[in-house]
Amino acid sequence: xxxxxxxxxxxxxxxxxxxxxxxxxxxxxxxxxxxxxxxxxxxxxxxxxxxxxxxxxxxxxxxxxxxxxxxxxxxxxxxxxxxxxxxxxxxxxxxxxxxxxxxxxxxxxxxxxxxxxxxxxxxxxxxxxxxxxxxxxxxxxxxxxxxxxxxxxxxxxxxxxxxxxxxxxxxxxxxxxxxxxxxxxxxxxxxxxxxxxxxxxxxxxxxxxxxxxxxxxxxxxxxxxxxxxxxxxxxxxxxxxxxxxxxxxxxxxxxxxxxxxxxxxxxxxxxxxxxxxxxxxxxxxxxxxxxxxxxxxxxxxxxxxxxxxxxxxxxxxxxxxxxxxxxxxxxxxxxxxxxxxxxxxxxxxxxxxxxxxxxxxxxxxxxxxxxxxxxxxxxxxxxxxxxxxxxxxxxxxxxxx
Numbered sequence: 001x002x003x004x005x006x007x008x009x010x011x012x013x014x015x016x017x018x019x020x021x022x023x024x025x026x027x028x029x030x031x032x033x034x035x036x037x038x039x040x041x042x043x044x045x046x047x048x049x050x051x052x053x054x055x056x057x058x059x060x061x062x063x064x065x066x067x068x069x070x071x072x073x074x075x076x077x078x079x080x081x082x083x084x085x086x087x088x089x090x091x092x093x094x095x096x097x098x099x100x101x102x103x104x105x106x107x108x109x110x111x112x113x114x115x116x117x118x119x120x121x122x123x124x125x126x127x128x129x130x131x132x133x134x135x136x137x138x139x140x141x142x143x144x145x146x147x148x149x150x151x152x153x154x155x156x157x158x159x160x161x162x163x164x165x166x167x168x169x170x171x172x173x174x175x176x177x178x179x180x181x182x183x184x185x186x187x188x189x190x191x192x193x194x195x196x197x198x199x200x201x202x203x204x205x206x207x208x209x210x211x212x213x214x215x216x217x218x219x220x221x222x223x224x225x226x227x228x229x230x231x232x233x234x235x236x237x238x239x240x241x242x243x244x245x246x247x248x249x250x251x252x253x254x255x256x257x258x259x260x261x262x263x264x265x266x267x268x269x270x271x272x273x274x275x276x277x278x279x280x281x282x283x284x285x286x287x288x289x290x291x292x293x294x295x296x297x298x299x300x301x302x303x304x305x306x307x308x309x310x311x312x313x314x315x316x317x318x319x320x321x322x323x324x325x326x327x328x329x330x331x332x333x334x335x336x337x338x339x340x341x342x343x344x345x346x347x348x349x350x351x352x353x354x355x356x357x358x359x360x361x362x363x364x365x366x367x368x369x370x371x372x373x374x375x376x377x378x379x380x381x382x383x384x385x386x387x388x389x390x391x392x393x394x395x396x397x398x399x400x401x
Contacts, residue, residue, distance in 0.1 A: 001368060001371075001372055003035055003036055003037065004031075004036045004037070004086045004087055004371060005036070005037040005038075005039070005082060005084050005085050005086050005087075006031060006036060006037070006038045006039070006085070006086065006087045006089060006371070007039050007041055007081070007082065007085045007087070007088050007089065007100070007103070008024050008027060008028055008038060008039065008040045008041065008089050008091060009041045009042075009088065009089065009090045009091060009092075009096050009097055009099070009100035009103075010024050010040065010041070010042050010090075010091040010092050010096060010097070011042070011043060011071070011072070011074065011092040011094040011095055011096045011097060012042070012043075012071065012072075012092060013025075013040060013042035013043070013045070013048075013055070014045075014048070014265070015045060015047045015048060015264075016045070017236075017262055017263075017264075017265060018207065019116060019117075019178065019286075019287070019289040019290075020091055020092060020116045020117065022178075022265060022289055023091070023114075023116065023178040023179075023289065024040055024042075024091055025040075025265070026178075026179050026180070026181050026184075026360045027179065027360070027364060027367065028040055028054060029181065029360070030179065030181070030360045030361055030363075030364035031364060031367075031368075032054070033361070034364060034365075034368070036368075037082075038054065039054055039055070039056060039082045040054060040055045040056070041056050041058070041076075041081065041096060041100075042055060042056070042057055042058070042074075042096065043057065043058055043060035043072035043073070043074035043095075043096065044057040044058060044059055044060045044072070044074070045057070045060070045072060056080055056081065056082065058074040058075055058076045058077060058080065058096070059074070059075050060072035060073055060074040060075060061073050061075075073095055074095050074096050076095070076096055076099045078103070078106075081103065085103070085107055085109055086109055086110075086375070087109060087110055087112060087371050087374065087375070088100050088101075088103055088104035088107070088109055088110070088111050088112070089112045089113070089114070089371075090111065090112070090113045090114070090150065091113075091114050091116060092116070092117075093113075093142060093143060093146035093147070097113070097146065098146060100113075101113075101146075101149045101150065104151075108378075109378065110151050110152070110371070110374035110375055110377065110378045111149070111150045111151050111152075111374075112150060112151065112152050112153075112154060112370060112371065112374050113146070113147055113150035113152075113153055113154070114153075114154040114155070114156075115143075115147065115153060115154070115155045115156075115160060115163075115164050115286065116156070116178075116286055117286060118160075118163070118284055118286060118307070140167065143167055144167040144168065144169060147164065147167065147169045147171060148167075148169040148170060148171065150169075150171055151171065151374050151377055151378065151381075152171060152172050152173075152174065152370060152373060152374045152377065153169065153171050153172070153173045153174070154173075154174055154175075154176050154367070154370055155173060155174075155175055155176075155286070156175070156176070156177045156178050156286050156287035156308060157175065157177065157286065157287050157307075157308040157310070157311045157312070158175055158311060159307050159308055159310055159311065160175075160286045160287075160307065160308055161173045161175050163307075172373075174370050174373070176363060176366040176367050176370060177287060177292075177311075177357075177358055177363055177366075178287050178289050178292070178358070178363065179358060179359060179360030179361070179362070179363030179364060180289070180292045180293055180296050180355065180358045180359060180360060181359075181360040182296050182359060184265070184266060184269065185268065185269030185272065185293060185296060185297055186269060186297075187266075187269070188266060188267050188268060188269030188270040188273070189267070189270060190270055190273075191267065191270045191271070193274055194233045194258050194260055194271070195231050195233060195258070195274070196231055198229060199229050199230060199231035200224075200228050200229060200230045200231070200276050200277070200338050201231065201233070201274060201275050201276045201277070202221065202224075202230050202231065202232040202233070202275070202276065202277050202278075202279050202334070203232070203233050203235070203271060203272065203275035203277070203278050203279070203294070203299070204217055204232065204233075204234050204235070204236075204278065204279050204280055204290075205234075205235045205236060205268065205271075205278075205290040205293070205294075206234065206235075206236045206280070206282065206290065207236050207237070207238040208234070208236050208237055208238030208239065208240045208241050208244055209238045209239060209240060210240060211282065211284045212238075212281070212282045212284075213281040213282050213283060213304070213324075213325070214234065214240070214244055214281065215244070215247060216281035216304070216325055216326075216327045216330070217232065217234075217279050217280070217281045217327075217330070218232075218244070218247060218248055218251055218253060218257070219251070219327035220279065220281075220327040220328075220330035220331040220334065221251075221253060221256065221257065221279075221331075222251050222252070222253065222327075223327065223328055223330075223331030223332075224331045224334055224335060224338075225253075225256060227335060228334075228335065228338055230256070230334075230338075231256055231257070231258070232253075232256065232257045232258070232279070233257075233258045233260055233271070233275075234257065234258065234259050234260060235260045235261070235262070235263050235268070235271060236261075236262060237261055237262045241259065244259070245259055268293065269293075269297060272293060272294055272296075272297035272299050273297055275294070275297075275299045276299075276338065276344070277299065277300055277301075277302060277334055277337060277338065278290070278291070278294035278295075278299045278300070278301045278302070278303075278319075279301075279302055279303070279330060279334065280301065280302075280303035280304065280309070281303070281304045281324075281325075281327075281330065282304065282309070283304050283306035283307065283309075283324040283325075284306075284307065285306075285307055285308045285309050285312070286307065286308040287308040287309075287311075287312060288303070288308055288309040288312045291303060291309060291312040291313060291319075292312065292355055292358040294351070295313070295318050295319070295351035295352065295354055295355035295358075296351075296352065296355040296356075296358065296359075297352075298348040298349070298351050298352045299348070299351060300318060300319045300337055300344065300347035300348060300350075300351050301313050301318065301319030301320075301351065302319055302320050302322070302330050302333045302334050302337070303319065303320075303321055303322075303330075304321065304322055304323070304324050304325075304326070304330075305321030305322065305323070306323075306324050309321070313354075314350060314354040317347070317350040317354065318347060318350040318351040318353075318354040318355070319333075319347065319351065320333035320336070320337075
């Protein structure tokens with residue numbers, strides 16, 4: 001494949017810490033290692049470095065419509081774009097992501113879009129959004145409209161591909177998981193242990209939001225502590241910080257949970273390195289990037305199996321999966337691993353083996369195959385990189401249906 005200049009368009013990027021920012025960052029790094037010229041196009045952020053290699057930032061303002069997040073509204077301008085893009089790859093269906101489609105149309109280049117987030121499960125962050133989505137299916141309509149305007153859609157797991165196909169976009173869907181860079185995790189400098197001495201070290205890395213179901217993890221910890229000196233460290237921040245701390249207190253977990261706050265991505269490996277077990281209860285994930293990170297570091301996982309996480313754990317080999325909300329099941333499987341050192345050692349090894357197929361280098365080769373397919377589509381389809389007027393008109397009619 002020839003050297004490509006690729007634009008990775010995203011409405012969220014570091015210093016925000018979430019699955020999309022991590023995915024975009026790692027994809028850019030691996031594309032560059034493979035010899036391609038990859039650029040990240042993102043909103044400005046008050047805490048971002050003044051200079052960033054390979055990143056173009058557009059002036060932005062705080063988004064007043066989204067509660068409990070640091071979401072920014074960008075004001076993109078074409079003259080600041082890198083010239084000569086061969087591929088436009090959108091990672092979010094908001095301002096910059098939507099603008100990416102117009103850029104691809106103007107430049108006559110392929111438009112690839114990745115489905116990272118099930119927006120129907122996040123509508124509650126917009127005032128009145130949950131009600132409006134229930135009544136009028138706004139998130140579904142927005143996603144259908146956005147992804148229909150791409151040439152090719154990427155999803156991180158087969159389960160999400162099924163979801164996207166149900167949107168009836170008429171676009172091909174390809175599965176490419178989000179990659180993990182083991183070098184970044186392994187290079188993380190050692191940090192003092194946040195776990196008290198002599199405890200079993202449980203870890204979760206998560207946004208502190210309702211969709212992450214951290215109450216289920218706290219209730220599982222109550223059950224675990226009946227038989228184990230377990231201590232849970234929660235890494236992350238979000239709108240439910242105070243509420244979750246109050247819940248932990250009410251459950252009698254004061255002194256047994258550490259709310260550690262956010263950690264820079266380059267340091268997160270140090271916490272995985274020290275953990276005995278990773279606990280996760282979200283049932284809204286399209287992949288569950290933190291599951292792959294934990295297993296890459298040899299940490300067995302006990303998690304809810306739903307949506308994208310169903311392919312994120314090798315049940316019975318790298319960890320265990322339970323049905324949504326089953327805190328007793330989480331506790332029971334955690335006990336199974338903590339009580340049996342030989343089993344725990346096997347699962348550590350199994351976790352590393354299973355996570356190997358999430359390596360960023362391997363995943364990026366899959367994304368390059370997607371780009372090659374998109375370029376081939378553009379070469380043989382005159383209307384590629386944008387919908388025809390008839391297709392757009394039909395799409396608007398379908399969205400109103």
